Amino acid sequence: MxxxxxxxxxxxxxxxxxxxxxxxxxxxxxxxxxxxxxxxxxxxxxxxxxxxxxxxxxxxxxxxxxxxxxxxxxxxxxxxxxxxxxxxxxxxxxxxxxxxxxxxxxxxxxxxxxxxxxxxxxxxxxxxxxxxxxxxxxxxxxxxxxxxxxxxxxxxxxxxxxxxxxxxxxxxxxxxxxxxxxxxxxxxxxxxxxxxxxxxxxxxxxxxxxxxxxxxxxxxxxxxxxxxxxGGNFPVDKYTNSLFLYLCKYHSRSYVKLYLIFLLLGQTARYFFLSVTGKLHAKNNDYLKGLFTIRKFLLS
Structure with a gap:
């Protein structure tokens, strides 16, 4: 059939x-x-x-x-x-x-x-x-x-x-x-x-x-x-790893670096905004993990 x-x-x-x-x-x-x-x-x-x-x-x-x-x-x-x-x-x-x-x-x-x-x-x-x-x-x-x-x-x-x-x-x-x-x-x-x-x-x-x-x-x-x-949790580390892989696959090293710089600045600003407004809560570890992962790729 x-x-x-x-x-x-x-x-x-x-x-x-x-x-x-x-x-x-x-x-x-x-x-x-x-x-x-x-x-x-x-x-x-x-x-x-x-x-x-x-x-x-x-x-x-x-x-x-x-x-x-x-x-x-x-x-x-x-x-x-x-x-x-x-x-x-x-x-x-x-x-x-x-x-x-x-x-x-x-x-x-x-x-x-x-x-x-x-x-x-x-x-x-x-x-x-x-x-x-x-x-x-x-x-x-x-x-x-x-x-x-x-x-x-x-x-x-x-x-x-x-x-x-x-x-x-x-x-x-x-x-x-x-x-x-x-x-x-x-x-x-x-x-x-x-x-x-x-x-x-x-x-x-x-x-x-x-x-x-x-x-x-x-x-x-x-x-x-x-x-x-x-399992119900958003795996921010896997997301960031795959984003970095995608960028490297289709763009130059300088393009990837520039992208990561803007991403790190934007996510850092968002982290502090959520902290000040008291809206961070359970996402605290996710944001920190994401920031450290972006920084790791930026320095690689």
């Missing part, structure tokens, strides 16, 4: 949300005419005890250590039989029509990536379109101009107008996206040097150099609980 979509779900300390994700997926499949297969990438050995929650016939790949998102997805894609890949974060709840809404795009020969509309748990918009890390975008972000004047800067992390209509976009988060398997393999999949974060930005960067399109489709709606797929 022809398989339309291979659903790849990495598993790491997220068994508490996986059942809800799979149940919502089952309901969404009932409203579509899609044939699917499941591949689970288990990066947490302790998870073996809960085998019963996996759908019948699922391909389960157990790893003795956490391989990271990019390497995990690549290993799943190597076993995929579907024409498309759906990269699912386990902390996701699918709306009933989320899969049916993408069906027309799956037949497009010019589309390589379909990006759904993501909502937070409270129903508010989750900004899953992203801006490439450039000096220009950094200055807009660190100065908060993108939030103060969203109608002027049209930044994907603040301008809600960008999320109202379907159309071609340049960069998007890899969270719950559909990717054409052939294009994914032709481009070499995700760069496995990115353990977590920026593997999606890097893939979009490479995809932009081809004739294929990245399509945002707000008709396909999913609720993403955020950070529950890796």
């Amino acid at each position: 022809k398989i339309d979509i291979t659903i790849i779900i990495p598993i790491y300390k997220n068994e508490h949300v996986l059942n809800q994700c799979l149940n919502s997926l089952k309901k969404a499949l009932l409203k579509s005419k899609l044939s699917v297969e499941y591949i689970f990438i288990v990066n947490d050995p302790a998870f073996k005890k809960t085998l019963y929650i996996f759908p019948k016939g699922a391909n389960i790949i157990f790893n003795t250590e956490n391989l990271g998102f990019a390497k995990g997805i690549n290993s799943g894609a190597a076993h995929a039989g579907g024409n498309w890949l759906l990269l699912v974060n386990a902390d996701t709840v699918f709306k009933p029509s989320s899969l049916a809404e993408v069906q027309p795009y799956l037949k497009s020969k010019s589309t390589a990536m379909i990006v759904p509309k993501l909502l937070n748990k409270d129903g508010s918009l989750q900004y899953n379109l992203i801006a490439e890390p450039t000096l220009c975008n950094l200055l807009i972000e660190q100065s908060y101009l993108y939030k103060l004047l969203p109608e002027i800067f049209r930044h994907p992390q603040s301008d809600k107008r960008l999320y109202k209509h379907s159309g071609e976009v340049n960069f998007a988060s890899g969270c719950n996206v559909f990717i054409n398997k052939k294009v994914f393999k032709d481009l070499g999949g995700f760069d496995e040097r990115f353990f977590l974060y920026f593997e999606d930005t890097d893939f979009c960067h490479r995809l932009k150099k081809t004739s294929y399109k990245i399509i945002y489709n707000p008709g396909s709606v999913m609720v993403h609980l955020r950070h529950q797929s890796h």
Whole structure:
């Protein structure tokens, strides 16, 4: 039987949300005419005890250590039989029509990536379109101009107008996206040097150099609980490591140094502002860890 979509779900300390994700997926499949297969990438050995929650016939790949998102997805894609890949974060709840809404795009020969509309748990918009890390975008972000004047800067992390209509976009988060398997393999999949974060930005960067399109489709709606797929904490060190890797991959050493200087200044100013206003709280360690990591790369 022809398989339309291979659903790849990495598993790491997220068994508490996986059942809800799979149940919502089952309901969404009932409203579509899609044939699917499941591949689970288990990066947490302790998870073996809960085998019963996996759908019948699922391909389960157990790893003795956490391989990271990019390497995990690549290993799943190597076993995929579907024409498309759906990269699912386990902390996701699918709306009933989320899969049916993408069906027309799956037949497009010019589309390589379909990006759904993501909502937070409270129903508010989750900004899953992203801006490439450039000096220009950094200055807009660190100065908060993108939030103060969203109608002027049209930044994907603040301008809600960008999320109202379907159309071609340049960069998007890899969270719950559909990717054409052939294009994914032709481009070499995700760069496995990115353990977590920026593997999606890097893939979009490479995809932009081809004739294929990245399509945002707000008709396909999913609720993403955020950070529950890796234990509930934001790993700022991994984020900063991947940012540095991305910058080095596409820019000169002087460009990277300048970027890090502005980033360090902006984050330091934000740290002191949050400290003075009493809004730092639990983020204290995250900010300090981020500042020390940026400083480490700046001095390297």
